[in-house]
Structures are given as C-alpha cells and as structure tokens.
Amino acid sequence: MKVDGRLTRTIWLAADGRSVEVIDQTRLPHAFTTLRLAFMEEAAHAIRSMQVRGAPLIGATAAYGVALAMAADPSDSALDRAVAVLGETRPTAVNLHWALAEMQAVLRNRPQAERADLAYAKAAAICDEDVVTNRAIGGHGLALFREAYEAKGGPKAQGRPLRVLTHCNAGWLACVDWGTALAPIYLAHDEGMPLEVWVDETRPRTQGALTAWELKSHGVPHKVIVDNAGGLLMRQGQVDLCIVGTDRVAANGDVANKIGTYLKALAARDNGLPFYVALPGPTIDWSLPSGDAIPIEERAEEEVTLVTGRTADGGLATVSPYPAGTRASNAGFDVTPARLVTALVTERGVAPASREGLLGLYPERA
Ligand code: MRU
Numbered sequence: 501m502k503v504d505g506r507l508t509r510t511i512w513l514a515a516d517g518r519s520v521e522v523i524d525q526t527r528l529p530h531a532f533t534t535l536r537l538a539f540m541e542e543a544a545h546a547i548r549s550m551q552v553r554g555a556p557l558i559g560a561t562a563a564y565g566v567a568l569a570m571a572a573d574p575s576d577s578a579l580d581r582a583v584a585v586l587g588e589t590r591p592t593a594v595n596l597h598w599a600l601a602e603m604q605a606v607l608r609n610r611p612q613a614e615r616a617d618l619a620y621a622k623a624a625a626i627c628d629e630d631v632v633t634n635r636a637i638g639g640h641g642l643a644l645f646r647e648a649y650e651a652k653g654g655p656k657a658q659g660r661p662l663r664v665l666t667h668c669n670a671g672w673l674a675c676v677d678w679g680t681a682l683a684p685i686y687l688a689h690d691e692g693m694p695l696e697v698w699v700d701e702t703r704p705r706t707q708g709a710l711t712a713w714e715l716k717s718h719g720v721p722h723k724v725i726v727d728n729a730g731g732l733l734m735r736q737g738q739v740d741l742c743i744v745g746t747d748r749v750a751a752n753g754d755v756a757n758k759i760g761t762y763l764k765a766l767a768a769r770d771n772g773l774p775f776y777v778a779l780p781g782p783t784i785d786w787s788l789p790s791g792d793a794i795p796i797e798e799r800a801e802e803e804v805t806l807v808t809g810r811t812a813d814g815g816l817a818t819v820s821p822y823p824a825g826t827r828a829s830n831a832g833f834d835v836t837p838a839r840l841v842t843a844l845v846t847e848r849g850v851a852p853a854s855r856e857g858l859l860g861l862y863p864e865r866a
Contacts (some may be wrong), residue, residue, distance in 0.1 A: 519568070520564045528710055530816060539572065540585065540586070544565060550705070554593075559630075563626045566579070566607070569582035570582075630676040634683050638678055638683025640847075642691075661696040662695050662696070664742070668702045680778035681745045685697060696721050698730065699711045699715065700760065704799075704830060730742075731767040739771075744778070752791070755841055756835050777843075796831050839853075
C-alpha cells in the first residue's frame with residue numbers, strides 16, 4: 501500500500517542486506533516511523549511489544565528473526581534458541597509457529613555455511629507469498645462484496661453504499677501488504693464501489709485507529725465506532741456485512757480473533773447478517789480439533805486502565821479514567837464458534853467454516 505505516495509510494505513530487508521526494517525506500529529497513527537532490527541532479540545522484542553502485530557506480520561517478523569540469528573551464528577544451538585525465543589513472544593497467532601516451522605524445515609540438516617543465505621531467502625519468500633496470498637483473499641472477498649452490493653440495488657441504488665463492519669486491524673499493517681479482511685475493501689473501493697466502513701475502536705489497544713489510518717490513507721469512507729455500537733447499527737439496518745481477520749482457525753472452523761469479535765458474530769447472527777472471516781492458509785491450525793484449545797493471550801492490566809492519545813497541543817498523553825489501584829482483566833482474544841461464521845475467505849476461495857469446508861480448499865490436509 502502507499503504511504504505518502506510511496507509503495508510500502510510493513511517489513512523489508514535494510515540497505516545493508518542484513519538487518520530488517522519495520523514500521524513501528526506502537527507510534528501509529530500519530531507518527532509514521534520505522535525501526536531497524538539487527539539481532540534476533542530485537543525481532544523478538546518487536547513482536548512482544550507489538551511494534552509489529554497482526555498474525556501474518558508476526559510470522560514474517562519471526563522468519564526474519566531466524567535469519568538475523570543465522571547471520572550472527574549459524575550453529576544448531578543458535579537455531580534452537582532463536583526458535584525457542586521467537587516462539588514464546590506471543591501465544592495466539594499460529595502464523596508465528598508456522599513461520600518458525602517453515603524456517604526450520606529449510607535450515608535443519610543444511611551446512612552451517614549456507615544457513616544465513618538460505619534463511620534470508622526463505623524469509624523473503626514468506627513475505628512475498630503473504631502479499632500474493634492476501635491479494636487473492638481480496639479477490640475472493642470482492643466477489644462476496646459485489647454480490648452484497650448487487651443485492652441492495654447495485655449502482656442503480658444511488659447514494660446507498662455497501663456498509664461493512666470490521667473489528668481490530670486486519671489490514672496491510674497486520675500483514676506484509678494488502679491485509680486479509682481489508683483486502684476486499686481496498687479492491688472494492690478501487691473498482692468504484694461506494695463503501696462505508698464501520699471501524700470498531702477495538703479497546704484496549706485501539707487497533708481501530710490503525711484501520712482508520714489505513715482507510716484514510718487509501719481514501720475509503722469510514723467511521724470509527726465504540727466497541728459496543730455494532731449491535732445497534734446492525735438492528736438499525738446500517739450494516740450489510742461484517743468481515744474480520746483471525747489469528748488462528750481450528751480444524752473445525754472455530755476462529756480466534758481480537759477480543760470482541762465473538763460479540764459481533766452473535767449480533768450479526770441475530771440480525772441475519774453475513775459474518776465473514778478472512779485468512780491465509782498459515783492461520784489454520786490443523787492440529788487443534790476445536791477452538792477450545794486455542795491459547796488466549798492475557799495481556800497487561802495497564803492496557804485497560806490507561807489510555808494514550810493526542811492532546812490538543814499535538815503532544816501525547818497517557819491518562820487513567822479509573823480510580824487509582826483499579827484492577828483489570830485483559831484477555832486479548834476470543835473464539836467465535838464456527839456456527840456463527842457465514843464463510844471463511846481464503847486465498848484458495850470461500851468455504852463454510854467447518855472441517856469439510858476447510859478440507860475442500862486444502863485437500864492435501866485430509
Ligand atoms: O493483538 P494484535 O493486534 O496482533 O491482533 C491482531 C488481530 O487480532 C487481527 O485481527 C488478526 O491478527 C488478523 S490480521 C490479518
């Protein structure tokens with residue numbers, strides 16, 4: 501996607517050919533800054549501290565983290581350590597473990613002298629593949645958007661945009677490029693479909709601000725709503741469809757995504773609205789029979805009790821709306837049962853959220 505007119509990805513190899521650059525997402529939407537990661541530990545820190553975030557980008561960063569480790573020391577023990585350290589950075593997004601497994605498959609049993617080159621090449625390939633994958637997800641999602649837009653009258657229904665609700669940030673910032681849930685939004689907007697996107701604020705980390713920043717940069721009409729507003733808008737007929745990303749899909753089609761996703765799916769079902777989940781193949785955890793076993797990240801209490809934002813004079817301030825000493829509970833994700841998901845939108849096409857549906861798209865997993 502473009503930032504200030506320049507095509508930009510979220511992660512790329514630096515000019516020195518060894519370190520890696522990423523966008524510091526903890527500073528968005530207030531400042532667009534980049535960070536240089538020169539060591540595996542810095543890649544791990546970037547994931548842990550959410551300087552990079554979103555399931556596919558977490559995987560891509562972990563892949564480059566292994567490459568950084570191999571550039572410093574290509575031994576077996578350094579590889580083991582990199583996999584262990586990176587693998588513990590965040591628990592829910594399975595793309596992390598997928599990427600680490602891909603890296604190990606390429607590096608194990610290879611001469612140490614070749615490992616750094618192999619690791620950088622594989623990390624670059626994972627990134628390039630993510631871009632192609634997300635563009636394909638966008639194409640399949642676009643077909644669903646066109647259907648929904650035609651159903652409400654299409655271009656004849658002048659002034660009636662397709663109204664899409666999304667939760668968290670499943671845009672290009674969460675991936676290497678394009679995004680998953682936002683990819684069809686970009687494609688629909690680019691082909692001239694009138695859209696109005698409802699952007700859930702997504703407390704406590706306010707990833708909705710990242711979505712709003714992305715949509716604003718691309719010129720897509722949108723409004724931010726508080727996390728509790730979606731149900732009202734759905735009842736009022738102001739939502740045509742919901743689409744979200746995911747951090748892990750179990751083999752039965754249950755979906756883990758940012759906390760609050762489940763409530764949106766319940767409201768969508770109650771209002772007879774489609775609830776789509778967009779994902780790349782590496783987000784499917786074939787080893788888990790259901791979403792009950794998906795690990796849910798418990799995050800710091802301060803993310804709930806403190807709020808950071810821009811002040812009137814342009815500075816940044818962190819304040820607490822709560823009485824001093826208030827305790828908070830902060831689960832980062834929830835699981836939406838497959839029965840509430842209208843369909844999964846993948847790079848291979850659209851399928852019911854079920855074991856059969858997933859196997860129909862990925863028969864090699866049968
Ligand atoms: O905690 P985050 O910001 O990493 O959570 C991100 C999400 O929940 C996204 O919706 C998910 O990773 C899908 S991204 C394509």
